[in-house]
Amino acid sequence: MSKQEDYKTLLAQVRAMVKDETDAVANMANVAALIQETFHFWWTGFYRVIGEQLVLGPFQGPVACTRIGFGKGVCGTSWKERKTLVVEDVEQFPGHIACSSESRSEIVVPLIKNDEVIGVLDIDSERLATFDQTDKEWLEQIAEVVSGVL
Numbered sequence: 001m002s003k004q005e006d007y008k009t010l011l012a013q014v015r016a017m018v019k020d021e022t023d024a025v026a027n028m029a030n031v032a033a034l035i036q037e038t039f040h041f042w043w044t045g046f047y048r049v050i051g052e053q054l055v056l057g058p059f060q061g062p063v064a065c066t067r068i069g070f071g072k073g074v075c076g077t078s079w080k081e082r083k084t085l086v087v088e089d090v091e092q093f094p095g096h097i098a099c100s101s102e103s104r105s106e107i108v109v110p111l112i113k114n115d116e117v118i119g120v121l122d123i124d125s126e127r128l129a130t131f132d133q134t135d136k137e138w139l140e141q142i143a144e145v146v147s148g149v150l
């Protein structure tokens with residue numbers, strides 16, 4: 001299957017899965033699991049905005065940093081700039097926060113609800129340049145669905 005087809009199936013699964021569940025943690029946990037079952041990335045998870053920081057939420061993968069400040073790292077920059085960041089080589093991103101030395105590339109998608117960033121979806125890969133415009137477009141749709149049920 002092509003990446004497009006994988007994402008199409010994934011998006012349908014995400015929609016179906018969160019449809020009848022109102023609990024935010026349950027939804028984030030299962031969405032992280034669905035993404036991993038489909039693509040087997042190095043790390044997939046959520047950070048939620050709590051006060052002045054992003055705080056680690058449900059994820060799949062190795063232990064990660066628990067708190068990230070506004071404008072810090074790729075996640076904090078995505079929060080500050082309110083946009084998706086696709087990083088082909090994390091070593092080239094000034095201020096990248098290395099939760100894992102295995103991570104080589106990354107995509108961070110903000111979760112926006114009522115015009116506010118309420119969290120981010122963060123995915124790391126152990127290979128360079130894993131993420132492109134296709135990932136961005138589909139993951140933004142997934143993030144929109146998830147934001148609606150948080």
Ligand code: SME
Nearest residue numbers: 064073074075096097099
């Ligand atoms: N690399 C991220 C930190 C989170 S971990 O990748 C799970 C960043 O620079 O914000």
